[in-house]
Amino acid sequence: MPGMQFPYPRKSSNPAAFTGSRSMPLHQRRNLKNLATYIVGGFTLVFFLLWLFGGSSSTSPTAIAKRIPPGTPEVVIVTPIDPGMSSSQKEKIMENRNDYASRHGYATFFPNTTDYDLMPGVPRSWSTVPALRHAMTNYPHSSWLWLLSSTALIMNSRESLRTKVLDPRVLETKMITDKPVVPPDSVIKTFSHLRGERVDFILTQDREGLAGSSFFVRTGDWAKFFLDAWFDPLYRSYNFQKAEEHALEHIVQWHGTVLAKLALVPQRLVNGYMLGAGGTGDEGAYQEGDFVANFHGCAKDPARDCEAEMGPLMSRWREMRDHERR
Amino acid sequence: MSLDRSPSPHEGGGWSSPGLTAPLNEGNGRLRGGSPSKKYGDLNGAPGHVTWASAKANSARVTGHPSYQSQNEGFFMRHMRRVSSGLPYLSDRARYAEKEKLGRGRPAGRIDWKELPRRTGLLVSRRRKHVALLLLLVLMITLFFNPSVNHVYRRTSWLGGGSKFVIILGANIGGGVMEWKGPREWAIERDSVRNKKRYAAEWGYEMEIVDMSTKKRYAHEWRESWEKVDTIRNAMKKYPDAEWFWWLDLNTFIMEPTYSLQSHIFNDLSKTTYRDINAYNPLDIKHPPNGTSADVNAPKYVNYLDPESLSPVGDGDPNSINVVVPQDCGGFNLGSFFVRRSQWTDRLLDIWWDPVFYEQRHMQWEHKEQDALEYLYTNQPWVRPHVAFISQRKLNAFPSGACGDDRGVPAGGCKRFQPSDSEEVAKYECGLQGIHYQEKERDFLVNMAGCEWGRDCWGEMYNFRQLSNRLNRSPWEKFKDWLHDAVKGPKPQQGPYLQPGQRQ
Numbered sequence: 001m002p003g004m005q006f007p008y009p010r011k012s013s014n015p016a017a018f019t020g021s022r023s024m025p026l027h028q029r030r031n032l033k034n035l036a037t038y039i040v041g042g043f044t045l046v047f048f049l050l051w052l053f054g055g056s057s058s059t060s061p062t063a064i065a066k067r068i069p070p071g072t073p074e075v076v077i078v079t080p081i082d083p084g085m086s087s088s089q090k091e092k093i094m095e096n097r098n099d100y101a102s103r104h105g106y107a108t109f110f111p112n113t114t115d116y117d118l119m120p121g122v123p124r125s126w127s128t129v130p131a132l133r134h135a136m137t138n139y140p141h142s143s144w145l146w147l148l149s150s151t152a153l154i155m156n157s158r159e160s161l162r163t164k165v166l167d168p169r170v171l172e173t174k175m176i177t178d179k180p181v182v183p184p185d186s187v188i189k190t191f192s193h194l195r196g197e198r199v200d201f202i203l204t205q206d207r208e209g210l211a212g213s214s215f216f217v218r219t220g221d222w223a224k225f226f227l228d229a230w231f232d233p234l235y236r237s238y239n240f241q242k243a244e245e246h247a248l249e250h251i252v253q254w255h256g257t258v259l260a261k262l263a264l265v266p267q268r269l270v271n272g273y274m275l276g277a278g279g280t281g282d283e284g285a286y287q288e289g290d291f292v293a294n295f296h297g298c299a300k301d302p303a304r305d306c307e308a309e310m311g312p313l314m315s316r317w318r319e320m321r322d323h324e325r326r
Numbered sequence: 327m328s329l330d331r332s333p334s335p336h337e338g339g340g341w342s343s344p345g346l347t348a349p350l351n352e353g354n355g356r357l358r359g360g361s362p363s364k365k366y367g368d369l370n371g372a373p374g375h376v377t378w379a380s381a382k383a384n385s386a387r388v389t390g391h392p393s394y395q396s397q398n399e400g401f402f403m404r405h406m407r408r409v410s411s412g413l414p415y416l417s418d419r420a421r422y423a424e425k426e427k428l429g430r431g432r433p434a435g436r437i438d439w440k441e442l443p444r445r446t447g448l449l450v451s452r453r454r455k456h457v458a459l460l461l462l463l464v465l466m467i468t469l470f471f472n473p474s475v476n477h478v479y480r481r482t483s484w485l486g487g488g489s490k491f492v493i494i495l496g497a498n499i500g501g502g503v504m505e506w507k508g509p510r511e512w513a514i515e516r517d518s519v520r521n522k523k524r525y526a527a528e529w530g531y532e533m534e535i536v537d538m539s540t541k542k543r544y545a546h547e548w549r550e551s552w553e554k555v556d557t558i559r560n561a562m563k564k565y566p567d568a569e570w571f572w573w574l575d576l577n578t579f580i581m582e583p584t585y586s587l588q589s590h591i592f593n594d595l596s597k598t599t600y601r602d603i604n605a606y607n608p609l610d611i612k613h614p615p616n617g618t619s620a621d622v623n624a625p626k627y628v629n630y631l632d633p634e635s636l637s638p639v640g641d642g643d644p645n646s647i648n649v650v651v652p653q654d655c656g657g658f659n660l661g662s663f664f665v666r667r668s669q670w671t672d673r674l675l676d677i678w679w680d681p682v683f684y685e686q687r688h689m690q691w692e693h694k695e696q697d698a699l700e701y702l703y704t705n706q707p708w709v710r711p712h713v714a715f716i717s718q719r720k721l722n723a724f725p726s727g728a729c730g731d732d733r734g735v736p737a738g739g740c741k742r743f744q745p746s747d748s749e750e751v752a753k754y755e756c757g758l759q760g761i762h763y764q765e766k767e768r769d770f771l772v773n774m775a776g777c778e779w780g781r782d783c784w785g786e787m788y789n790f791r792q793l794s795n796r797l798n799r800s801p802w803e804k805f806k807d808w809l810h811d812a813v814k815g816p817k818p819q820q821g822p823y824l825q826p827g828q829r830q
Contacts, residue, residue, distance in 0.1 A: 030444075031440065034440075034443050037443070052484060053484065115629070115630075116629075116630065117626060130630055133630050133631065134629075134630035136632060137630055137631060137632040137633075140632065221669070221670065221708070222669075222673075224632075224635070224707075224708040225670075225673045225677075225708045228706040228707050228708040228709075229677050229706060229708075231706075232683075232705055232706060233705055234680075234682055234683050234686055234687070234705075235682060237686065238682050238686065250682060254680060254681065255676050255677060255680070256676060257672055257673045257676040257677070258676075
C-alpha cells in the first residue's frame, strides 16, 4: 500500500482550498484587485497628463477682476468742468448728464479741470486725459467711458448708448472704414476690416480733424496704455496748436497699436455741431432729434459766451424732458 | 521496489535508474521511457519500461505543467526547458484542442481579458523581472546620455521648453560704414557668435543674428539706434511660437554654458527678479509716479491712478512680467535683456519711438533707446506693472572698469550678509547692487560694455573666453592639467595678441 511507511494516513497532496472566514469568494477578490490596479493606473495616467499639459493657472488677479459685480454702471459719462464756469451753468450741465445717466443706469463723473497736474503753461483742455484715467480708477468694473465736453448737451435721451453705438454689431454698421483719419488727405486710413469686439476707441471727425469733444474709450489695459501715452509730458511740452487734439491726431497716425483699436463713426451720431460753431459742414450739423448738440469752440473763443449760446437749447431740452415725463 | 540490493553508484552519476540520466533532447515533448529501447536493459531483470521517471513524465504531461525539473543538464537545456514551460497558454490550448476536441477550451483567437494579469504575472518570473529591470536601466542610460534624444527633449516646448526662447544677437555693429572693421573686430565677432551659437545649440534655443550695420534709414534725424526695437519686432514675427526674446549685444560672453535660462532665471521668476524700483534705484525714479510739473504743490498722479499702477510690484504675479531688464550703476542696461511676447509688449515696442519724443530729446538721450525706455518707465504709469528688474550679476555682469572697479566679494561669498547689513553689502558686489563679474560665484554672462572707450575689447573678450574654458573643463581635462602642473609646473598664460613669429 502506498504510504505505509508513515505512521498515520497522509493527507492528500492536493489539499482542499480553505476559504475560511473570507467574505468574498476568491475569484471576486482577485477581480477586485485587478480592478483596483486599473483604477490606480488610470488616475496616475490622468494626473501625469495634466501635469504635462497643464498651463498657467486661470486664477490670475486680472481674471478675478473681470467678474463684474451687479449694479455696475456700464458707461461712465465724464464731463470735466472748468471751475470758472458760473454755478447755474454747471448745474444745468450736471442736470443734463444725470438725467440721461439715470434713465439708462450709467454713472456720471464731474472732475474739475484744475484737479490734475498739468505743467505750467499748458492749456487746461489737457485735463480731459487724466480725467478719463481718474474715471477708470473710480469705476474699475465699468466697460466704457464717454467723454463729453462741457460745451455739449444730450438732447435725445431715448436710446441707450449700447444700442446706439457701443454694441459690436451696431458699431460695425456705423463704422467709417478706409477713411483718412485726419481730413482731408492723411495717408493713414482707418482699417477696412475691424470687428466690433476689437474696437476700444470710438470717435468722430469734424471738418478739420478728429473731434475730441465726444468719444468713447473701452476700459482695460489698452485704455491705460493709450491715456498714459497721450498724457506724456513731451506731448504737452511740444506745444501743439490745438493741444490735446493735435496730440491725438499725431498718436493715431504714428502708432499702429492705437490705430488698430480705433473706429470712426458719423459725426451726427454722437457729436452734432451747432451751426455757426465752426469747423463743420452740413453733414455734421445738429438737427432736431439728434442725440448730442455740441457748441464746439464756445469755451475756447473768448468772443463767444457758452452760457448764452447754450441757453435756448437747454430750455428746449427741459421742455422735451418734461413733456416725456407727462 | 523489487530490488534485492540497492543500486551501486554508476559512472554516469546519479541514480542508476535509466530515466534519470537520459539527455533531454531525446525526449523533448516526447515520452521518456515510453517504449523501452534496447539500451536500457534490465537492471533488475524485469522488463522495466515502467520506471519512476517515466511515470512522472507521464503525469507531468497530462496535468500540463512540469512541477519539478529533475534534469538540469547545462545552461541551454535549462533555457530551452524554460522557454517551453513559459508558454503554458499556447501549449495548453494546442494540446487540449488536439487531444480531446470537446470544445472545452475557449476557441483560439479570443483573448481572455480576465486572465490577462495572471498570465502576465506568470510571464514575469523572478529572473525575467531582473533581466527586464536591467534592460530598462540600460535604456534609461542611453536615453539620457544620448545627445540627439537630449536635444529633442530640450527643444520641445512642453518638455524642456527650449524652442520658447530666442537669442537675438546684434552683430556687425556699424558694418564698417563709419569705421574700418579690423582683425580685432572680426575676431571679437567670431568669438561672440560662436559662443552664443554653441549655447543655443546645447539648450535648444533659437538663434537670430542681426546685422546692425549703419543704414540710411537709421541715419541721424530718423531712428538712429532704434534698430533694436525693430529687430525684436521682426523676431517676434519670425518665431511665432517663441515666448521670450533675449537681446544680446555683441560684446558679451556666456561664461557658464551649463546654466540653462529656464533653471537660471525663468523657473522662478518671482525670486530671481524684483519689481520694486525702490529696492535698487540708481536713477532715483519716484514711485509711485509723481506729477509732471516741478511744482511741489501740484496734485500728483497718485490722486487718479488705479491701485495696480500705484503698487510698487504691480499685481505681484510673475506671469504679468513682460520685460526683464538689469540695472547698472547709471540706470537700465539694455545690453542683455528679455522681452516676452504679449499685447503689452507690442504696445511698448510701438510707443518706444515717437518723432515728437525723438525730436525733443535725442540730443539728451545718449544711450538712445535705453534712455527712451527709462523715460517711458518714469513718465508713463502703464509701463511699470509689467517691468521686472534683475540683478546685474545674474544676467549682465560687467568687467572691472565698467561702472567703476570691481569691489569683490568677501570670503565665504555673499550669503553671509543679512538683509539688514545694507552698508556692509554696499562695499561688495553683493545683492541687487552687485554689478561686476565674480569668478568665484560663477556668474552667468559678462557684458564688456563700453570697452570701445578706453579699454581693450579684444583683450577682454579673449581673457574671458580663456577663463570660461578653464572654469568649465571636463574632469578628464582637469586631471590632465593637474598632472601637467605637478610634473612640469604651471603653463604660462598666453595673451590675446600674437607674439612676433606666432601664428594664430
